[in-house]
Amino acid sequence: MPMLTDTIKEKLSSIQGLVFTEINNYPCIEVPKEKILEVAKKLRDECEIDQIRDVVGVDRFTKNDRFECIYNLYSHPLKIRIFLRVKLDSKNPEVESLCPVWSGANWMEREVYDMFGIIFLSHTDLRRIYMMDEYQYYPLRKDYPLMGLPGAVQLPKK
Amino acid sequence: MTEELINQAKAAIKTNGNSKHTKVLQALETEDVRAYFDDALENQLVLNMGPQHPATHGVLQLVVSLDGETVVNCVPVLGYLHRGYEKIAENMTFHEYIPHTDRLDYLSPLANNVAYVLAVEKLLKIEATPRAQYIRTICCELARIASHCVWIGTMAMDVGALTVFLWAFREREKILDILDILTGVRFTTSYTRIGGLALDMSDECIARIKKFIDEFIPYLEECRELIERNKIFINRCEDVGYISKEDAIQIGLGGPNLRAAGVETDLRKDDPYLVYKELDFDVPTLTESDTLARYYVRVREFYESIKIVRQCLEKLPKGPINSPDAKQVLPDKGTVYTKMEELIHDFMIVNFGNTPVKGEAYQAIESAKGELGFYVISDGKGYPFRLKIRSPSFVNLQSLPIMVRGGMISDIVAIIGSLDPVMGEADK
Structure with missing residues (x-):
């Protein structure tokens, strides 16, 4: 396992600002949000990471770097899993979409947008996926109450 | 005017x-x-299929654009069964959440229990005892057989063979009876506990499982004879819903659907959890990548699952089922009523929850539908800070527009059947 991360480190050495960490034995790379598309393209083309398995949105509820996106990537030829982590600020949580690199990111990013309000730039079809289109809140944010907000859902009049 | x-x-x-x-x-x-x-002939018709449609296996809505009977495009609409399970998880202790995992993929609740508990155990840095690990493996495989039984029945019914549905459900009923003895309930099992299991596997249960796996294969072969040599079934499945290997990987397809596209991937082999390292089994892979190939991959998985259960029963070690870490694992109920120490631990775990250190953990298992993963983030308190469910049905459904494009409208039904989505899991 450490051997493989070394080769990935070498391939990515031209990109500045990456931090290599670990999530419970899986390698994880912290990426500045401007570099995410570049890193993803390099991982796909040069490191044989061919599938995106999941996108996890996190609301840390802190002043700086409130939101996080964790990309769960998998390589079928190498049989390894690797995580990418991007930190986003609370004012305009925006990050470049990874759909051009792995088209499977489409629905996963829609889910994160639906639940956290993180905007994925140049996403072709950024609609809500679970909640109704006219819903105005983002349910998985920490400032959204568990019981919901009264009046948030417009019900038809009798 | x-x-x-x-x-x-x-x-x-x-x-x-x-x-x-x-x-x-x-x-x-x-x-x-x-x-x-x-x-009039050049216009496309937009047809709404579902959410209340018997062939969409739950509350899946498809907006289909048709040119005559040919599908031009298809847009799946999800969210009719969205219950906010990720939000619910942030407001209860780790143990309290176990019953909710039953309701994700309600055709294989045991596998969900095991996946969730493994993720939490990884976070707590504890490991279950060997006997518990073996029992959990048996549970996972029984869940796979039960889930595939429903799949083979419903898929055959979707293309017009009703008998198989009844026969497959009869077999599934036997598994539910076994679960009744093993867990105390037939359907929503909530069987696993953090660091162990709720109940030990009794000798009677072992005998029942042995009887079941001995009898299952002949019954399965009866079902196969009904449909595999049936011309209607073959014609409706062959070359229907094709997806290329590259597209399948790109779109994120997983589990049996990806194995039917020629990618040999199985987390039980690639990233072994539980005791799969010690067991001997094959990963069935085909390259045709159509509905029929997905059918054959799942049918072969029946045989592998039976093989795994048989090996587990032979190797099943004796010993305790709960890990000895008293601070994290619920003590035996008998001792709670008689001993002070256990009473305190029980009180602390039930009222304040398990206390992991700050950190994150990801654990995925190969469930019947694909990779079922739980990403748990803890901030050191007794309940998860964030719990993300990576549900295989959700991602598999994403490939539906690619598969149905260019096919006939009646093929949509067969393709959904071969994808085997469960909306409880896809909508979370």
Whole structure:
């Protein structure tokens, strides 16, 4: 396992600002949000990471770097899993979409947008996926109450 | 407005008596309706399929655009069964959440229990005892067989073979009876506990499982005979719902659907959890990548699962089922009533929850549908800070538009059946 991360480190050495960490034995790379598309393209083309398995949105509820996106990537030829982590600020949580690199990111990013309000730039079809289109809140944010907000859902009049 | 139009039309008829019909039509039509008169055969029909449709296996809605009977495009609409399980998880202790995992993929609740508990155990840095690990492996495989039984029945029913549905459900019923003895309930099991299991596997249960796995294969072969040599079934499945290997990987397809596309991937082999390292089994892989290939991959998985259960029963070690870490694992109920120490631990775990250190953990298992993963983030308190469920059905459904494009409308039903989505899991 450490051997493989070394080769990935070498391939990515031209990109500045990456931090290599670990999530419970899986390698994880912290990426500045401007570099995410570049890193993803390099991982796909040069490191044989061919599938995106999941996108996890996190609301840390802190002043700086409130939101996080964790990309769960998998390589079928190498049989390894690797995580990418991007930190986003609370004012305009925006990050470049990874759909051009792995088209499977489409629905996963829609889910994160639906639940956290993180905007994925140049996403072709950024609609809500679970909640109704006219819903105005983002349910998985920490400032959204568990019981919901009264009046948030417009019900038809009798 | 309409009077004016009619007057215009009357005037037109007066001036040009021969072509009076066309003039009336022209006068009445507006910009919007002109399309209907242009050429009826060149228009696409938008058809709404579901959410209340027997072939969409739950509350899946498909908006299908049709040219005649050929599917031009398809947009799946999700969220009709969204219950906010990730939000619920942030407001209860790790143990309290176990019953909710039953309701994700409700056809294999045991596998969900195991996946969730493994993720939490990874976070707590504890490991279950060997006996518990073996029992959990048996549970996972029984869940896979039960889930595939429902799949083979419903898929055959979708393409018109009703008998298999009844026969497969009869087999599934036997598994549910085994679960009744093993866990105490038939359906929503909530069987696993953090660091162990709720109950030990009794000798009677072992005997029942042995009887079941000995009898299952002949029954399965009866079902296969009914459909595999059936021309209607073959014609409706062969070359239907094709997806290329590259597309399948790109779109994120997983589990048996990806193995039918020629990618040999199985987390039980690639990233072994539980005791799969010590067991001998094959990963069935095909390259045709159509509905029939997905059918054959799942049918072969039946045989592998039976093989795994048989090996587990042979190797099943004796010993305790709960890990000895008293601070994190619920003590035996008998000792809680008689011993002070256990009473305190029970009180602390039930009221304040397990206390992991700050950190994150990801654990995925190969469930019947694909990779079922739980990403747990803890901030050191007794409940998860964030719990993300990576549900295989959700991602598999994403490939549906690619598969149905260019096919017939009746193929949609067969393709959904072969993808085997469960909406409880896809909508979370």
